Amino acid sequence: MLTTLLLAWRNIWRNTRRTLITALAIGLGLGTMLFSLAWMAGMNRHLVETLTASRLGQAQVHAPGFRETRQEELTIPEGGKVLELARSVPRIAGAAPRLFAIGLAAMGDRSANVELIGVDLGQEPKVTNWQERLVAGAYPADHNQVLIGTGLARRMELETGSKLVLTVARVGTGDLEAVLARVAGVIYTGNPSLDERSVIAPLGLVQEIIGLPGAFHEIALRFQVDGLDRAELSSLLAPLEGLGLDVRAWPALVPVVASMLDLQGLYLAISVVLIFGLVAFGIVNTMSMSLLERFKEFGVLRAIGTSPLRLAGLILAEAGSIGVVGCALGLGLGVGISFWLGRRGVVLGGVEALGVSFGNAFHPSLAPGQAAAMVLVFLVLTPLVALGPALRAARVEPVRALRHE
């Protein structure tokens, strides 16, 4: 066994250039796959993080029907109690109440329809990352200070300290209520709906102007751990079930994203098949060439008593050895590029997908388990595709082979 391996290793370096070219093809293939894994993992993480940290949290509580209709009357009944209950959920990091109102923001001759989000200034930073996403100014501290996104700031020519008039209709009466607010800070979250169309204001201010004191529409929850899967989330949310409220973990809040993440595995499998398919032709070619060239040699080996099995094993071991060299190259390439880009970060300015803009850097990162699995696929498949040539080697007839020119 060991001799076969040693022999195989020696044999593949009898034609250094051919071995290197074949190994390079394997390496390119593996490197590409590893890099795609890292790229996709980084992008997915960025997508989920942006969605959850910019707005959703990891789970949300609403009154039944609010999410579908967004009718402003549908506040969470006995909100204070629910909020307290939410804060006692195991491993909770923060539970932030929010109140929404659709209104008009105006400054001078410029106006825009906006979504006014009333937030608890103390609780919100435990759920969302707005404080870290400030590009100008500061987080609001005062009753009528607001945060706006970069898009709204640009469109309405607002900056820190600008005044703007917010007009909303009071719930119940429909009377228009206007309030003067001051921009405390400008944020860029990478979530276009927030950056372009939202005004974030203190909860009290919004409750006051739309006439719903003490009420809110939404409680956004964040746990102490990121990356929880659906089962873990739903078990953590169990204490909130049974109150007759609409309790959902983030995958159920953005089903599109969840379904796309599910589908990615399939497309990844297709690309593995394709890339490896291309590489496989190269391997088969190299091994059958090597067999043809050494027909006489194999005849001699058979004549002096090497078993057909051993010969087949030799070819497989040679393919395997080239595979090892290729995988080493591929691993170096894939890990190298992923690590470099991971440290540097990738910014895809202006790109928008699934409600997330990629203007903030994301970091490709290679999960060791996934990388190992991919390397294993290549290591196992490489000798496997050489099975054809190996069987032919085993069937070499010594007499004919020896006479072969």
Place this chain on the structure above:
Amino acid sequence: MWSSLLIGLRNLTRRRFRSLMTVLMIWLGTAAIVFSVGLAEGTYGHMTDLATRTFSGHFQVVARGYQDKPSLFKSVPDPDSVIRELREKPGVTGLTLRVEAAGLVSAGNRTVGVQLMGVEPQGEPRVTTLSSQVGQGRWFSPGPEPEGDWPIILGSGVARRLRIGLGAQVSFVTQAADGSMAAELFTVVGILESGSEEMDSGLVLIRLDQAQEMLVLGKRVHRVVGLVRDLDQLPSLVGSTALPDGLELLTWAQVLPELEQTISTDRLGLYVTLVIILAVVILGVTNTMMMTVLERTREFGVMLALGTSPARLLAVILGEAGWLTAIGVCFGVALGAFLNYLTTFYGIPVGSEPIDYGGVVISEMTATNGWTGNLYFPLLILLSGLAAGVFPALRAARMKPAVALRTE
């Protein structure tokens, strides 16, 4: 020349298995490239088409700076002259005018902030599909409305929030161009069901003439929206259009920058993948050609000794590499084109639900056969295949016959 090619082709049949493997590799690689380019370009085209035809048009004329910082006052003062200028341009197939304003729409005691758009009842359907996105009720009647009738079409989300349906009365309040408060009472005649969350939850449509009257704009409009027959005609349109000072012509890429950016970044990623596929294929061809040259060193020595010129030898070997790639590429293009064609019947789903990509909601991908995917890239593979043969061929051509003949 011709005989060199024939010899090259004959040489291929000497090692059938190896040639077959190499051809299969090129075939698979080419098919993958043709199909992925077709699928990507098809999807980009579909996305662009969807975005431009449903709302934005292929190009727009606006006051300079309006796109970035819209304001009631940044308007096109004389739209008729703009229309006259554009109508005669080659390729322009439709033009329409729009007025825009943000405001509050109320029904009973409910109020929603909305984006109001004044559209031409007859002009708009010639440019966008907006009129066919009206799910309930009707589009504006082509002629003038009866005195005192102010029809409005609400986005379905707006109607839901106001809890009203067809026939309801709503009031719209905003600031007019003369600084006064503009308010008017409208009757809901239609509900817009575009499928785009952003439009349905925030857009209301009224007649252009009534919008101009309510906002005291006179003849002024905010956007002139147009279509061209073929998107390739846009650059020449941009180049040849002379607009009055203070106006600019924006292409769809400028009106929808996130879509344009998303597509160009996606395309870049695609090309990186294609280059890698190409590299793997080239390595395969190189390997095959190197082996060919190596195992026939003696044969080449004989040929050279018999008086074959090195150039001729080069041609024979390149001919072999050329045939190898050409055959693979041809079959690859055929398979790729066939797959592309198949997707027009069986689209490839992007997920179990439609996804929002670059601001466009797509549910399926369909591929197209175009010059880039079906001709340029395959030609690139062909050239690369030839290039992969150059190095081994040069080595063969430079051999000294005496040395070559003596090799085992």
